[in-house]
Amino acid sequence: MPGQAQVRLETATAFCPCYRMAQITGRDIVDLFRLIALRLSEGRSELGALDGAIGDADHGNSMAEGFSAVVRATSAMTNAAPFELLMVAGRSFLSAVGATTGPLYASAMLAAGRDLEGKVTLEPADVVRLVPAFARGIAERGKARPGDKTMMDAWGPAARAATDALNAGLAPARCLSLAETAAREGCDATRAMVASIGRAARLGARSLGHVDPGAASAVIVIAALHEWLADHEAATAEGSG
Ligand SMILES: [Mg+2]
Numbered sequence: 728m729p730g731q732a733q734v735r736l737e738t739a740t741a742f743c744p745c746y747r748m749a750q751i752t753g754r755d756i757v758d759l760f761r762l763i764a765l766r767l768s769e770g771r772s773e774l775g776a777l778d779g780a781i782g783d784a785d786h787g788n789s790m791a792e793g794f795s796a797v798v799r800a801t802s803a804m805t806n807a808a809p810f811e812l813l814m815v816a817g818r819s820f821l822s823a824v825g826a827t828t829g830p831l832y833a834s835a836m837l838a839a840g841r842d843l844e845g846k847v848t849l850e851p852a853d854v855v856r857l858v859p860a861f862a863r864g865i866a867e868r869g870k871a872r873p874g875d876k877t878m879m880d881a882w883g884p885a886a887r888a889a890t891d892a893l894n895a896g897l898a899p900a901r902c903l904s905l906a907e908t909a910a911r912e913g914c915d916a917t918r919a920m921v922a923s924i925g926r927a928a929r930l931g932a933r934s935l936g937h938v939d940p941g942a943a944s945a946v947i948v949i950a951a952l953h954e955w956l957a958d959h960e961a962a963t964a965e966g967s968g
Contacts, residue, residue: 751849753807763951764794770947778940781927786940789828796823808847813840831865838864851899854956855889858906862886876920878941885910885949900960903953910949914942
């Protein structure tokens with residue numbers, strides 16, 4: 728027979744699984760970085776081939792090595808707050824990646840870190856808000872407009888979808904599912920765009936028919952955020968049942 732205190736605790740967690748879900752710590756954020764790095768490493772040659780068609784073929788390496796550097800820099804920081812990890816991640820990505828992508832993702836992670844400054848733990852909705860924060864950091868640094876055939880053509884629609892879904896009160900993992908779908912659609916749409924900034928702009932109309940590699944890697948990052956949060960929610964729901 729369970730004691731009375733235990734019954735009360737079980738009743739409380741049964742009615743409010745969000746109590747456990749709310750606890751996203753620095754350690755969880757390092758896990759999230761690991762998953763992003765893994766998925767980018769799996770996509771390395773495909774991203775390289777996409778970039779080879781309209782650029783210098785380095786995009787797969789840049790993204791995979793950038794996020795490996797993020798994991799190396801943060802993996803020992805188990806007691807750091809999420810915002811501190813995002814700041815370190817931004818700086819380590821920038822040191823590891825010289826090309827255009829370096830400053831863009833550095834700005835993304837620094838923008839997200841500034842938004843979360845002072846928070847020791849995050850709630851699932853904060854993970855959803857990483858998408859609009861990343862998009863804002865990238866837009867401020869890169870100045871790309873919609874239709875320029877850049878990573879913003881995936882990040883922009885994903886950010887709007889994430890924000891709209893949060894405002895509509897949808898569950899956080901569902902918000903990221905919708906963001907992922909919007910990113911995929913935005914990425915597919917870059918096939919019909921002519922590059923007007925970045926290295927691919929030199930190709931002019933010859934960039935038509937090719938997906939933008941930056942938009943393709945944005946899909947991988949956003950899909951990894953979704954995968955991680957869905958797993959986290961499943962694990963915490965099990966733990967509280
Ligand atoms: Mg390149």
